[in-house]
Amino acid sequence: GAVVSQHPSRVICKSGTSVKIECRSLDFQATTMFWYRQFPKKSLMLMATSNEGSKATYEQGVEKDKFLINHASLTLSTLTVTSAHPEDSSFYICSAPGSGGGGELFFGEGSRLTVL
């Protein structure tokens, strides 16, 4: 099956700094990727849809200037949490649809961000 990889898996940063998380499709091309945020004991919440070569589409309530998304190539999307604060601490997960259709998403391993 298709493989999606995220990096880093864990990151700790100081409040006010920016953190970049990478999401790569390793063996297939992804014109679209999805970024989710997962709170403890909560479901995955879609933050934005990353579109290769164009602007990301953000879900209602997600701050575009706080969560910068760039989809520079067919295999890479990045999420940058700018001026991070402790309330941004969370588990961030990316996913991409496979090329075979059928509605299946392939997920990265997730990145746990802790802001001190």
Added chain:
Amino acid sequence: GNSVTQMEGPVTLSEEAFLTINCTYTATGYPSLFWYVQYPGEGLQLLLKATKADDKGSNKGFEATYRKETTSFHLEKGSVQVSDSAVYFCALTRTSGTYKYIFGTGTRLKVLA
């Protein structure tokens, strides 16, 4: 709006026990329904899916049937193994033909030897 409700976990079972994880949904139109599994330290993986009413998805001994009359998609397995210990997510596509999912909160399963 569309939503997915899963039973609260954690669920703790002995090996070879019967498993049911309840999932109900509310949706307009005709969503596709999915179960994803997340093993410790790994990303979510598709376990099974059903795209229309009365469809039964199955994989690795797990089954779920798309019940439109009860708006349910309960996950079952006749005999669980320790290796089935994971978090299970029920999900639906928000709009037919797209990949925008709505997920349940996840149910943690722990199987004891």
